[in-house]
Amino acid sequence: MNGRGLLLLCLFLSAALTPPRQLAVAGAASSSKVVTSLPGFQGQLPFHLETGYVEVDEENGTELFYYFVESEAGAHNAPFLLWLTGGDRCSVLSGLALEIGPFQFVAEPYNGTVPRLQINPYSWTKVANVLFVDTPVGAGFSFSRRPEGYHVGEVSTSLQLHELLIKWFTDHPEFLANPLYIGGDSLAGQLVPFIAQKISEGIEAGRSPILNLKGYLVGNPGTGENIDISSRVPYAHGLGIISDQLYETILGHCQGEDYMNPRNTLCAQSLGTFNNLRSEVMVAQILLDNCVYASPRPGIETDKSAGAARKILSEEAVIVTGKRVKHPPPRVPLGCISYTAYLSYFWANDELTRDALGIKDGTVDEWVRCHDGDLPYAVDIGSSIKYHRNVTVNGYRALVYR
Numbered sequence: 001m002n003g004r005g006l007l008l009l010c011l012f013l014s015a016a017l018t019p020p021r022q023l024a025v026a027g028a029a030s031s032s033k034v035v036t037s038l039p040g041f042q043g044q045l046p047f048h049l050e051t052g053y054v055e056v057d058e059e060n061g062t063e064l065f066y067y068f069v070e071s072e073a074g075a076h077n078a079p080f081l082l083w084l085t086g087g088d089r090c091s092v093l094s095g096l097a098l099e100i101g102p103f104q105f106v107a108e109p110y111n112g113t114v115p116r117l118q119i120n121p122y123s124w125t126k127v128a129n130v131l132f133v134d135t136p137v138g139a140g141f142s143f144s145r146r147p148e149g150y151h152v153g154e155v156s157t158s159l160q161l162h163e164l165l166i167k168w169f170t171d172h173p174e175f176l177a178n179p180l181y182i183g184g185d186s187l188a189g190q191l192v193p194f195i196a197q198k199i200s201e202g203i204e205a206g207r208s209p210i211l212n213l214k215g216y217l218v219g220n221p222g223t224g225e226n227i228d229i230s231s232r233v234p235y236a237h238g239l240g241i242i243s244d245q246l247y248e249t250i251l252g253h254c255q256g257e258d259y260m261n262p263r264n265t266l267c268a269q270s271l272g273t274f275n276n277l278r279s280e281v282m283v284a285q286i287l288l289d290n291c292v293y294a295s296p297r298p299g300i301e302t303d304k305s306a307g308a309a310r311k312i313l314s315e316e317a318v319i320v321t322g323k324r325v326k327h328p329p330p331r332v333p334l335g336c337i338s339y340t341a342y343l344s345y346f347w348a349n350d351e352l353t354r355d356a357l358g359i360k361d362g363t364v365d366e367w368v369r370c371h372d373g374d375l376p377y378a379v380d381i382g383s384s385i386k387y388h389r390n391v392t393v394n395g396y397r398a399l400v401y402r
Contacts (some may be wrong), residue, residue: 018195029372033358041117056160080178086186091140100124105340115343143363153378179214189221193387215397291336
């Protein structure tokens with residue numbers, strides 16, 4: 001098991017519970033389906049997968065889509081983890097199939113058929129029950145029946161997720177005894193401590209059902225503070241990406257400056273040089289090739305990808321036959337870490353996949369892995385540091401990792 005699995009093993013405690021049941025009520029506030037097979041995977045799934053929707057805004061008809069995977073160690077004794085993916089509105093399929101879930105895409109050239117799946121030997125579901133949720137509304141297969149429903153922000157999204165948990169556990173009371181943890185990475189990591197605080201407040205107020213919250217975990221989380229951006233400079237210097245001279249120049253001219261919008265001309269010039277140097281390496285892992293990023297929103301081109309994208313898009317048009325596949329993202333080289341993210345677009349937009357997952361017709365015309373500022377989103381939590389402090393002071397466990 002890799003480091004992520006070991007972290008989870010160290011973090012969680014066990015609790016007894018009774019076997020799960022199903023809920024399948026069409027048109028209700030919650031609906032679900034047990035999935036026994038998936039397109040691209042050979043044979044029956046060797047794990048329990050449930051998918052479904054939970055209504056979190058009745059006025060606008062907002063429904064969040066989820067994937068629930070029972071622990072391979074036995075649902076009775078395993079902790080329960082709510083997992084969220086960052087953004088801009090990235091689908092939780094990124095977490096499910098590209099990071100910590102039980103299956104992953106086979107990295108092989110796309111040929112127009114459903115991309116193949118294989119088992120992920122390092123899945124967190126080996127030790128935990130994991131509820132993956134497409135959030136905020138508009139991410140993945142989550143949708144709103146009214147346009148106003150997409151006008152959400154950090155606070156409203158967090159409250160919707162709290163509502164989702166209340167309704168989900170009401171429908172699945174057999175999991176109430178399991179130790180509950182809230183988890184997420186990147187921008188979702190900024191919501192997690194706020195959600196944990198709201199759950200703890202609900203527990204104190206006696207809101208039923210009482211959730212068995214034990215703590216939270218966040219990976220590479222945003223905080224809402226300037227340090228989210230400014231810390232990149234000393235980190236890059238420590239890795240040898242920038243010189244001592246540039247590092248000292250930035251420190252000398254950027255004291256008290258907003259690193260995203262510096263007012264000092266010398267600071268702005270130094271940060272421009274820094275960003276150019278930083279763009280030459282794979283930011284997530286400097287030892288990997290700096291590949292073209294699999295475009296968050298299909299059709300978005302970067303300076304590095306524009307020429308190749310035009311050529312590749314014309315090639316893809318020959319093999320893409322699914323009616324939902326309208327704007328395929330630029331194909332990245334096969335050896336790139338983002339190639340499987342590219343495959344996810346074709347898998348999620350295949351009609352066979354939609355049928356298997358129980359996606360409601362007329363809700364999401366074209367699935368995209370991430371959005372790129374095309375839907376409104378209010379950044380209204382501000383700093384999440386106070387929520388980290390509030391939750392941990394109340395005795396809940398916390399894990400912040402990168």
